[in-house]
Amino acid sequence: MSIFALTLAYLRDRKLATLLNILLLTLGVATLVLLRIFASQLESRLDRDAQGIDLVVGAKGSPMQLILSGVFHIDAPTGNIPLETLDLLRRQPTVGQAIPLALGDNFRGFRIVGTEAGYLDLYGAELADGRLFDRPMEAVIGSAVAAGTHAALGQRFTGSHGLGEGGHSHEDTPFTVVGRLKPTGTVVDRLILTPVESVWNVHGIHHEEHEDGHEHAPSAEETHGHHHDHDHDHEARPAPAAMDSGRQAELKPEVTAILVRYRSALGAVQLPGFINRQTDLQAAVPAVELARILSLVGIGLDTMRVLALLQMLTAALSIFVALYGSLQKRQGDMALLRVIGASRGQVFGQVLLEGLLLAAAGAILGLLLGHAVVGVAAAIFPELRELGVSALHFDPAELLILLGALGLGLLAALIPALQVYRTDIARTLAEVQ
Amino acid sequence: MALQDEPLLELKAVHHAIGGRTIVEIEHWALRPGEHALLLGPSGSGKTSLINIVCGLVAPTGGEVRVAGERMTGVSALEKDDLRRRRIGLVFQTLRLVSALTVRQNLLLAQTIGRRLRDEADVDRLIGRVGLSHRAHGRPRELSQGEGxxxxxxxxxxxxPALVIADEPTSALDDANTGRMLDLLFDSAAATGATLLVATHDERVRGRFAHRLELAARA
Structure with a gap:
């Protein structure tokens, strides 16, 4: 029987208060851990997705929307731009690489992206099996697509119009899976990649069959549509990248966005200005937009962090109240411990240990609860898995949260412990005898 | 000087006053090992103050206290705690055990703190000796007055401990139980080699002790 065992006995002796103290701290720590895991994993995932892309060129509109749709494949695109833009960019001496993206369709919620092999190199994507596409209507699927659709090599599928599930299907132009990619931990995992020409084919045919005034073919300008009134239905179903600008009879190939890597640092100085001077084009810098996204998300996260910290302070206060109340009843015990031969330091330490043990239990349970919630959330919401959120990932900042919780426990126990330290044993003995 | 000759407890010109009022005044008194003694005096004669002084819980205003040759006065609080831990066992009338622990756990804790060792067999022997084997796992609040x-x-x-100080161990007991309690104290002390100093105002126990220190009533 040691001071440690005695401390456990005291905690067991007031079970309800002990459990409440631990529960309060557990919830505070779990919330902080949860926020940290989401924030850090989201940030590192967004960083990975944007790596190597210096500039995104697309239709005029919100630069953040262009980055969200062109880099992270989250939002609807701002519209389409003429294919000639690709040649224009490739002729610029400051451009090292320009990769076209043609968006507009999906298969079971996975976006179909018309692009070139260079897009795969951008993310270091490698084939798990099969081969790369080399002609229109051939598709290479990301690992999350393969897992989500169980598509095998040779599997044929038809895309649906729009970027989410539920659009009408392009049944006359089926794709064939020719390759499946290894997981990359980037946005590529949940994309279906095909040559740009496939997207043109799909929509060229589709459009011709619906020449009798089908409404799904807005021009690029209409699509990004910030200049005139129209309903916003297209935001969920953006214009396919194959549309002619306004005149449906003449189809001119278009792309949705172009990802640019500079040849030299000079590109950063010259290219955005050059592009933004073109009437229909805008250039958006992923790094700048990413910082804006994170700062916007950050305000929400900070608010929740403040609430979680307040919860931890409440927990510390409840530990203080429980210890203080308990020690009022234990004055005789403390005196007896001193009489047995325990030093002032030992009884001081015993009370501190009580606060520390409560805090340690709350901190460890909070850590486990935080990760368990992340695990359950990732199991329920595939979007989180796709963002790379995992319960098994531990962030160094969690150690700080742990230490903070332990510090709060010690602080809560400090005043009661000091009171015990200063107790006049002879007086206590006279009072309790 | 042989250890046997050295007093287990020695009080030299011990004087204690609170607010100018003298509580304890002893010119010289010594207790040798094995000489169980009574500390007698009516209520308010300073028995409890003297016990606190001997245990190092209160520093006297003057004089010197030695326990087994070591100074309990004029040394640091830590040294006093250490000397008390090594040499003195205290039995109080009401303050007996730590409330959150069982009887056996209380003894194990006292053993760990006092002797810095763990000897469960010794603890169980002692519980058997005081007739509490059936209550070893009972909480203090479950014990009767006598069991406590x-x-x-x-x-x-x-x-x-070499010195066991008991403060009013019999004042709440009837004659039969007082006799049994004293037997138990003497037997246990003999078994562990301790010397008893029993503070009481209970005249019934006077005949059982050959040595005594009598404190006079103070106005």
Missing amino acids: QRAAIARALVAR
Whole structure:
């Protein structure tokens, strides 16, 4: 029987208060851990997705929307731009690489992206099996697509119009899976990649069959549509990248966005200005937009962090109240411990240990609860898995949260412990005898 | 000087006053090992103050206290705690055991703190000696008055102190139980080699002790 065992006995002796103290701290720590895991994993995932892309060129509109749709494949695109833009960019001496993206369709919620092999190199994507596409209507699927659709090599599928599930299907132009990619931990995992020409084919045919005034073919300008009134239905179903600008009879190939890597640092100085001077084009810098996204998300996260910290302070206060109340009843015990031969330091330490043990239990349970919630959330919401959120990932900042919780426990126990330290044993003995 | 000749407890010109009023005044008194003694005096004669002084819980205003040759006065609080831990066992009338622990756990804790060792067999022997084997896993609040008193004696002896000081151990007991309590104290002390100093105003126990220190009533 040691001071440690005695401390456990005291905690067991007031079970309800002990459990409440631990529960309060557990919830505070779990919330902080949860926020940290989401924030850090989201940030590192967004960083990975944007790596190597210096500039995104697309239709005029919100630069953040262009980055969200062109880099992270989250939002609807701002519209389409003429294919000639690709040649224009490739002729610029400051451009090292320009990769076209043609968006507009999906298969079971996975976006179909018309692009070139260079897009795969951008993310270091490698084939798990099969081969790369080399002609229109051939598709290479990301690992999350393969897992989500169980598509095998040779599997044929038809895309649906729009970027989410539920659009009408392009049944006359089926794709064939020719390759499946290894997981990359980037946005590529949940994309279906095909040559740009496939997207043109799909929509060229589709459009011709619906020449009798089908409404799904807005021009690029209409699509990004910030200049005139129209309903916003297209935001969920953006214009396919194959549309002619306004005149449906003449189809001119278009792309949705172009990802640019500079040849030299000079590109950063010259290219955005050059592009933004073109009437229909805008250039958006992923790094700048990413910082804006994170700062916007950050305000929400900070608010929740403040609430979680307040919860931890409440927990510390409840530990203080429980210890203080308990020690009022234990004055005789403390005196007896001193009489047995325990030093002032030992009884001081015993009370501190009580606060520390409560805090340690709350901190460890909070850590486990935080990760368990992340695990359950990732199991329920595939979007989180796709963002790379995992319960098994531990962030160094969690150690700080742990230490903070332990510090709060010690602080809560400090005043009661000091009171015990200063107790006049002879007086206590006279009072309790 | 042989250890046997050295006083277990020696009080030299001990004087204690609170607010100018003298509480304790002893010119010289010594207790040798094995000489169980009574500390007698009516209520308010300073018995409790003297016990606190001997245990190092209160510093006297003057004089010197030695326990087994070591100074309990004029040394640091830590040294006093250490000397008390090694040499003295205390039995109080009401304050007996730590409330959150069982009888056995109380003895194990006192043994760990007092002797800095763990000897479960010794603890169980002592519990058997005071007749509490059936209550070893009982909480203090579950014990009767007599059981609690016996548990307190076992708790005081478990650290093998040379000096056991009991404060009014019999004042709440009837004649029969007073006799049994004294037997238990003498037997246990004999078994562990401790010397007893029993503070009481209970005249019934006077005949059982050959040595005594009598404190006079103070106005």
